[in-house]
Amino acid sequence: MEPPTPHKRxxxxxxxxxxxxxLGATREALVELGWGKLTLSDVAxxxxxxxxxxxxxxxxxxxxxxxAIAALFEEQLDLPDLGSLQADIRGVVLRFAGLLxxxxxxxGLMAVVAEATxxxxxxxxxxxxxxxxxKHLVLLGRARAQSRGEIPPDDTDPALxxxxxDLIFDVIAGSVVHRxxxxxxxxxDDWADRLALLLVLGLSGVRR
Amino acid sequence: MEPPTPHKRxxxxxxxxxxxxxLGATREALVELGWGKLTLSDVAxxxxxxxxxxxxxxxxxxxxxxxAIAALFEEQLDLPDLGSLQADIRGVVLRFAGLLxxxxxxxGLMAVVAEATxxxxxxxxxxxxxxxxxKHLVLLGRARAQSRGEIPPDDTDPALxxxxxDLIFDVIAGSVVHRxxxxxxxxxDDWADRLALLLVLGLSGVRR
DNA sequence: GTGTTTCGCTACGGGTCGTAGCGTAACTTC
DNA sequence: GAAGTTACGCTACGACCCGTAGCGAAACAC
Numbered sequence: 033m034e035p036p037t038p039h040k041r042x043x044x045x046x047x048x049x050x051x052x053x054x055l056g057a058t059r060e061a062l063v064e065l066g067w068g069k070l071t072l073s074d075v076a077x078x079x080x081x082x083x084x085x086x087x088x089x090x091x092x093x094x095x096x097x098x099x100a101i102a103a104l105f106e107e108q109l110d111l112p113d114l115g116s117l118q119a120d121i122r123g124v125v126l127r128f129a130g131l132l133x134x135x136x137x138x139x140g141l142m143a144v145v146a147e148a149t150x151x152x153x154x155x156x157x158x159x160x161x162x163x164x165x166x167k168h169l170v171l172l173g174r175a176r177a178q179s180r181g182e183i184p185p186d187d188t189d190p191a192l193x194x195x196x197x198d199l200i201f202d203v204i205a206g207s208v209v210h211r212x213x214x215x216x217x218x219x220x221d222d223w224a225d226r227l228a229l230l231l232v233l234g235l236s237g238v239r240r
Numbered sequence: 241m242e243p244p245t246p247h248k249r250x251x252x253x254x255x256x257x258x259x260x261x262x263l264g265a266t267r268e269a270l271v272e273l274g275w276g277k278l279t280l281s282d283v284a285x286x287x288x289x290x291x292x293x294x295x296x297x298x299x300x301x302x303x304x305x306x307x308a309i310a311a312l313f314e315e316q317l318d319l320p321d322l323g324s325l326q327a328d329i330r331g332v333v334l335r336f337a338g339l340l341x342x343x344x345x346x347x348g349l350m351a352v353v354a355e356a357t358x359x360x361x362x363x364x365x366x367x368x369x370x371x372x373x374x375k376h377l378v379l380l381g382r383a384r385a386q387s388r389g390e391i392p393p394d395d396t397d398p399a400l401x402x403x404x405x406d407l408i409f410d411v412i413a414g415s416v417v418h419r420x421x422x423x424x425x426x427x428x429d430d431w432a433d434r435l436a437l438l439l440v441l442g443l444s445g446v447r448r
Numbered sequence: 449g450t451g452t453t454t455c456g457c458t459a460c461g462g463g464t465c466g467t468a469g470c471g472t473a474a475c476t477t478c
Numbered sequence: 479g480a481a482g483t484t485a486c487g488c489t490a491c492g493a494c495c496c497g498t499a500g501c502g503a504a505a506c507a508c
Contacts, residue, residue, distance in 0.1 A: 043453025044505040050455090066358045067351075068301070071495060082456045087497065093276070135357070142354035143275075145421055149347045150274045155424060163422055198423065199434055203411060206418025211410045213353055214371055216363060226407055234442030251484025252474040258486090279464060290487045295466065455504065465494075473486070478479105 046089070053079040054086060058100035059136035067097070067143035094147050094154050097140045102161035104134055111169055117177040117235070121204070121228040124169050128208040129219035142213060170201045183235055203231065254297070261287040262294060266308035267344035275305070275351035302355050302362050305348045310369035312342055319377050325385040325443070329412070329436040332377050336416040337427035350421060378409045391443055411439065 057078035061070050072093060076083040090096040111127060114120050132138055141162070148155035174197060177183045186193045207227060211219055265286035269278050280301060284291040298304040319335060322328050340346055349370070356363035382405060385391045394401045415435060419427055 042451075042507050044455075044507095046454065047505095063358075067354055072497090073495065083496095084457085084498085085455065088454080092497090139354060139357045142350050142357070146275055146347060146350035146354060149343075149350075149421075150271075158422075196434075198425070199431065199438070202419045202423055203415045203435070203438070205422070206414035206416070207411045208414070209418060210414025213357075214366075214413070215406065215410055217406070223407065226404075227411070230407070230411070230439070230442035232442075233445040234438035234440075237441040250476045250482075252476095252486075254485065255474095280466090281464065291465095292467085292488085293486065296485075300466090449508105451506105451508080453504100453506080455502100457501085457503105458499100459501105460499080461497100463494100463496075465492100468489100468491080470488085470490105471486105472488100473484100475482105475484085477482080 050079070050081050050085060051089070054081060054089075054096075055100045055103055058096055059104075059134075059140075062097065062100070062140050063135040066139055070097075072096070094144055094151065095157070098144050098154065098157050098161060101137055101140045101144070104137060105131065105162050105165055109165075109168075110172060113176055117173065117180070117182045118228050118232045120173040120176060121231055122224045124173055124204060125208055125219065125224040125227055126221075127169065128166065128205060129212065129224070132208065132212045132219075138213065166205060167197075167201050170204060171197060174200070200231070200235070258287070258289050258293060259297070262289060262297075262304075263308045263311050266304055267312075267342075267348075270305065270308070270348050271343040274347055278305075280304070302352055302359065303365070306352050306362065306365050306369060309345055309348045309352070312345060313339065313370050313373050317373075317376075318380055321384055325381065325388070325390045326436045326440045328381040328384060329439055330432045332381055332412060333416055333427065333432040333435055334429075335377065336374065336413060337420065337432070340416065340420045340427075346421065374413060375405075375409050378412060379405060382408070408439070408443070 054075065057075050058070075061075050061078060065071075065074070070093065072086055073083055075096070076086050079086075086096070090099070108127065108131075111120070111123050114123050144154065144158060148158055174183070178185050187196075204227075208219060211217060211223065262283065265283050266278075269283050269286060273279075273282070278301065280294055281291055283304070284294050287294075294304070298307070316335065316339075319328070319331050322331050352362065352366060356366055382391070386393050395404075412435075416427060419425060419431065
């Protein structure tokens with residue numbers, strides 16, 4: 033029988049402070065060196081822990097960076113109701129863009145997504161720790177818009193409902209990421225306004 | 241006085257076949273090993289050239305991968321006129337998605353974009369070799385839609401014109417990339433249809 | 449106290465990096 | 479042809495990072 037907390041009953045407990053120091057050092061090194069030149073030896077030295085301690089907790093660079101970045105996503109769970117679909121979209125866009133203000137996220141997120149191309153476990157980890165948490169904000173805005181009557185209620189076919197939600201999530205998140213990472217131009221209020229307007233107009237007619 | 245071809249007058253010329261072999265081997269290694277485990281030693285061995293030859297032409301892994309990927313973008317210069325803005329958008333979306341069908345592009349493009357976060361020269365290289373070439377397709381579709389009267393002609397302020405074009409490019413390219421890379425779901429005809437419809441509806445009302 | 453787990457430290461073989469040096473091959477110019 | 483120039487393949491090298499093993503000490507539960 034597996035206990036609820038699987039393996040921590042006896043012995044010396046793992047230092048929670050070491051965890052924070054390692055993840056912080058990882059983000060710091062990520063900004064200074066970038067993904068390619070980041071080494072676990074360097075991270076261990078910055079964090080003030082032994083390299084072996086690092087390997088006891090993470091399997092490698094990929095997993096470490098995912099956790100270091102995921103920690104920055106943990107706080108934001110929802111978004112205040114801004115009164116209209118357009119305002120809510122604008123809020124979500126600015127929220128996403130705010131996350132990409134962290135240099136560590138800009139550098140690390142793309143790198144781990146690239147690595148996830150041929151590492152299914154890593155992709156799952158990214159999805160659970162980061163992507164699904166962002167998607168929740170989009171689903172929240174969608175539900176609010178439905179309750180306001182701005183967009184039609186859920187389709188009788190749940191598959192179609194999920195399909196539409198996936199589309200709008202890819203559009204919002206993808207646009208912001210592309211703007212910041214590829215076009216290398218910051219997301220300002222004006223851009224968020226125009227994107228929100230574009231989507232509201234598109235959504236208002238998409239079901240007729 | 242700099243000659244038009246700066247440095248190639250005398251001496252043994254560089255093997256064009258070696259170039260092709262190296263870039264091909266890079267793409268092959270990229271698919272098999274991924275960005276992180278790709279080594280220049282391995283690429284040289286696959287290409288059948290000496291490692292030193294590789295270093296004589298590229299400064300490092302970043303530059304090599306950018307060129308290896310950029311070669312896959314060189315053929316597609318434009319898109320047939322499909323008769324309507326919606327059809328053209330659909331065509332561009334499917335074209336972008338088709339590029340991401342190359343496993344080498346999926347794996348390498350994100351990685352070099354991540355590295356470009358702290359390497360301005362690399363970012364410029366990516367922009368010239370890849371991004372601007374894609375943007376051209378969007379601008380082409382925009383011009384066609386204007387000649388059809390589907391969207392208003394260029395604003396008197398060229399800055400506003402460029403701003404709107406940048407927005408729609410970020411939305412199209414970003415949505416496709418996010419769909420394929422993050423959501424890890426292929427772009428099929430149905431998805432392209434729905435995205436194109438969303439954008440056409442949004443664009444039809446955005447200037448009122 | 450005893451038992452257990454984590455910690456810091458050191459050391460190690462294996463691999464890649466990026467460069468240097470050498471002799472040879474290919475091509476241009478005279 | 480011969481001389482000059484550049485690219486090539488090959489070998490070797492110090493430097494660095496990887497990931498693991500082994501050790502004694504520290505921090506907990508019982």
